[in-house]
């Protein structure tokens with residue numbers, strides 16, 4: 122464009138501007154309103170209503186199509202967002218049966234005697250329906266285990282099962298306590314052995330109390346409050362306590378209806394007369410505020426010696442989490458030791474033997490290698506107990522390491538340590554035959570196949586499952 126024409130473009134168009142130049146020079150204003158003094162006067166009048174998708178002639182004479190802009194994320198955001206806790210419930214969902222798996226003919230139902238009999242080692246037993254409900258209430262099944270692959274929940278009787286259960290029963294016969302820690306490498310079956318002890322307790326009508334994930338108590342994910350008049354200060358966790366009471370009620374309902382109260386409990390929010398059932402006592406916990414007092418009253422009743430009180434089985438999974446400082450803070454913003462949380466303290470007192478169970482029973486904790494924090498004191502204490510049990514020289518503290526926790530070491534001073542290792546070939550074969558009978562394992566199970574899988578996984582039950590069944594996992 123030549124210089125004079127360009128300059129002319131900058132000035133207000135007028136009749137003097139040649140028509141060709143005026144058309145080439147774009148202006149947002151129609152020729153009838155080339156200049157205005159107010160915004161209103163300048164604003165072009167748009168038609169009031171425009172049909173979606175219909176072509177509209179705009180005031181400038183151009184055709185335009187009014188289309189709604191498509192949101193690309195509509196499909197992703199379809200439906201309601203998950204409610205609070207919904208995702209966690211899905212993550213923790215336990216599926217105990219699979220109709221696609223074949224029913225296994227000749228699979229015996231679990232009897233308590235199976236777990237005491239050495240001849241049963243290497244056989245699979247199915248969990249009866251009522252026991253499944255109780256174990257589910259106690260959260261004994263873990264979402265990481267292979268339950269959803271089989272027609273019905275069944276488990277292998279291992280030599281460790283017989284060892285553990287015999288010692289539990291022996292202690293109960295003498296009204297004594299059996300205190301043990303189950304430890305071992307990853308996926309060696311510690312949680313499942315804990316489940317077996319609960320199954321035994323339930324079948325023998327013991328009162329079974331379980332803390333399924335110790336981390337839920339110590340990682341500051343549930344409410345806590347100081348308990349008045351405690352020195353050093355202890356903390357109650359009412360919401361967790363209410364959940365635990367509900368689990369105890371559901372899992373042990375048949376025995377709790379047979380047991381009655383010996384004490385009046387004036388501190389309870391509701392009048393529970395003497396001779397009420399223990400189930401009625403636990404039912405007094407309706408709100409989190411009353412959960413801790415109700416649990417204390419229940420524990421006091423359980424500690425009543427004699428008069429037909431059953432033995433107690435108190436179990437905990439994830440021992441590492443209670444063998445260290447918790448994530449909670451005191452009002453002075455100092456970190457609280459896990460063992461200052463009242464429920465943890467109660468478990469530790471029974472595990473250490475400081476609080477005996479007058480009617481006998483067992484206190485069993487399992488370590489976890491899945492998400493366990495590092496706890497040098499626990500590792501050392503367990504190694505020391507193991508060495509003492511096998512009659513070798515126990516390891517000592519490292520002289521320049523300051524991370525030991527004397528409180529945790531004191532708790533584990535006299536416990537029995539059971540270290541889980543790989544299965545025997547006989548046990549491996551029993552398990553693999555069950556997989557094949559369920560239609561999950563396609564190859565024939567013979568000596569050669571068993572030996573190959575057993576060698577590949579060093580007999581570790583979880584590794585064997587991974588080597589043989591992982592591709593089948595839903």
Ligand SMILES: Nc1ncnc2c1ncn2[C@@H]1O[C@H](COP(=O)(O)OP(=O)(O)OP(=O)(O)O)[C@@H](O)[C@H]1O
Nearest residue numbers: 266267277307308309310311312313489490491583
């Ligand atoms: N006696 C058994 N019968 C059948 N399956 C078993 C048995 N013991 C263990 N398993 C299987 O082995 C797998 C690992 O078991 P488990 O979850 O008990 O391991 P763990 O030692 O507690 O693991 P972690 O160290 O991760 O806490 C699970 O899938 C479980 O179903």
